[in-house]
Amino acid sequence: MYLTKDEEKVYDGEEGAASQKAMQVIVKLGEAVGAERLVSITNAHASGLSYNNIGDPGMEFLEDLANQGARAKVYATLNPIGYDTTKEVIPLPEGFAEKQLRIINAFRKMGFNITLSCTPYYSKMPAYGEHIAWGESSAVIYANSVVGARTNREGGPLSVLAALVGKTYYSGLHIDENRKPSVEIDVELGKIDDAMAGALGLKIGELVKDGIPFISMPKVGDTALRIMLAAMAASGSVGMAFVKGVTKERADTSGLEKIKIGEKDISMEKSIGQASELYFVGCPHASIEDMRDILKYFESYGSVSKGKRFWITTGSDVYKAAAQEGVAERLMKHGVEIIVDTCPVVAPLGSMFKSIATNSGKSFFYLSRVHGTSVASMSAEELVRAATGK
Numbered sequence: 433m434y435l436t437k438d439e440e441k442v443y444d445g446e447e448g449a450a451s452q453k454a455m456q457v458i459v460k461l462g463e464a465v466g467a468e469r470l471v472s473i474t475n476a477h478a479s480g481l482s483y484n485n486i487g488d489p490g491m492e493f494l495e496d497l498a499n500q501g502a503r504a505k506v507y508a509t510l511n512p513i514g515y516d517t518t519k520e521v522i523p524l525p526e527g528f529a530e531k532q533l534r535i536i537n538a539f540r541k542m543g544f545n546i547t548l549s550c551t552p553y554y555s556k557m558p559a560y561g562e563h564i565a566w567g568e569s570s571a572v573i574y575a576n577s578v579v580g581a582r583t584n585r586e587g588g589p590l591s592v593l594a595a596l597v598g599k600t601y602y603s604g605l606h607i608d609e610n611r612k613p614s615v616e617i618d619v620e621l622g623k624i625d626d627a628m629a630g631a632l633g634l635k636i637g638e639l640v641k642d643g644i645p646f647i648s649m650p651k652v653g654d655t656a657l658r659i660m661l662a663a664m665a666a667s668g669s670v671g672m673a674f675v676k677g678v679t680k681e682r683a684d685t686s687g688l689e690k691i692k693i694g695e696k697d698i699s700m701e702k703s704i705g706q707a708s709e710l711y712f713v714g715c716p717h718a719s720i721e722d723m724r725d726i727l728k729y730f731e732s733y734g735s736v737s738k739g740k741r742f743w744i745t746t747g748s749d750v751y752k753a754a755a756q757e758g759v760a761e762r763l764m765k766h767g768v769e770i771i772v773d774t775c776p777v778v779a780p781l782g783s784m785f786k787s788i789a790t791n792s793g794k795s796f797f798y799l800s801r802v803h804g805t806s807v808a809s810m811s812a813e814e815l816v817r818a819a820t821g822k
């Protein structure tokens with residue numbers, strides 16, 4: 433791989449052992465996929481940080497890096513961890529919080545922003561065309577498809593190492609020629625609500641796998657768009673989608689295979705009549721608009737019924753905005769629990785809930801696989817109606 437003089441210095445250890453280790457791994461991985469050079473990044477987002485996922489080996493790897501003097505060279509943020517650091521919501525296994533905090537402290541030492549959210553674009557929106565290294569699949573697909581920034585689906589450690597040297601290898605979705613649709617998807621549905629958007633995303637991911645779909649569909653808002661994209665990145669390995677009317681980059685669809693998706697193709701268990709123990713919104717983490725919408729529903733339907741729970745999971749930056757506006761307090765008065773820093777998929781929920789209902793296609797996909805929970809799909813409004821008994 434070609435390295436500039438400055439990159440060579442880092443590779444040879446002139447900026448310390450931690451940067452050298454980071455650079456050598458990035459170069460090795462890049463060479464394995466045939467990358468000819470590196471590209472400078474402006475922003476990194478690390479994922480896979482729950483102690484539940486990385487255990488002692490991951491924690492010790494991060495602590496070693498931090499102790500060797502590793503420091504982020506670019507703006508860097510963090511994905512959700514295994515629990516809400518601001519209040520007790522989930523009974524944690526013995527020693528879990530202490531180990532999770534050691535992970536966070538290692539990142540703090542390395543100069544990462546402790547955002548703990550899967551929507552880093554609500555903390556700082558990258559610019560169109562900017563090269564970044566993000567490691568959360570729902571954020572990656574949003575960045576490529578909606579924002580027009582450029583990132584591959586970086587594995588957890590790679591995004592951390594990329595932050596430390598401010599570079600990643602130039603391959604995949606960083607390169608213009610690779611940002612081309614591989615299949616056309618025509619969505620023949622009427623109005624698409626958030627739950628349907630999740631089901632649609634799961635279907636597209638299943639069909640497209642690691643391809644790039646060009647999607648023609650009825651116009652949806654940002655919430656449904658985020659839910660759809662996150663779902664296709666979960667059921668498939670989709671890193672980018674062209675959504676007609678949303679994605680700014682041009683796409684040539686001539687000669688592509690065309691697949692139609694209609695109502696019968698996206699049936700998902702609705703289970704509206706069936707009671708769930710937890711009603712949950714915020715996968716990907718809720719935006720301030722989501723919180724305002726949910727408040728509107730509660731103001732028309734009432735409060736969470738006794739024996740039921742309603743969670744909104746969000747990032748601490750969005751929570752601060754909701755608190756400033758008074759939205760958070762009003763939601764909480766209706767019995768809503770606003771959870772920051774984590775989400776039901778990455779938290780060690782164990783058998784805390786046997787049945788969960790959500791508007792998220794990604795959570796629909798993962799909750800049963802990760803926790804063995806039965807999952808129902810409902811729109812945000814249907815969730816509020818079910819939780820309030822209306």
Ligand code: F3S
Pocket residue numbers: 511512550570662714715716717745774775776777778794795
């Ligand atoms: Fe975010 Fe958790 Fe969903 S990390 S995208 S809320 S699975």
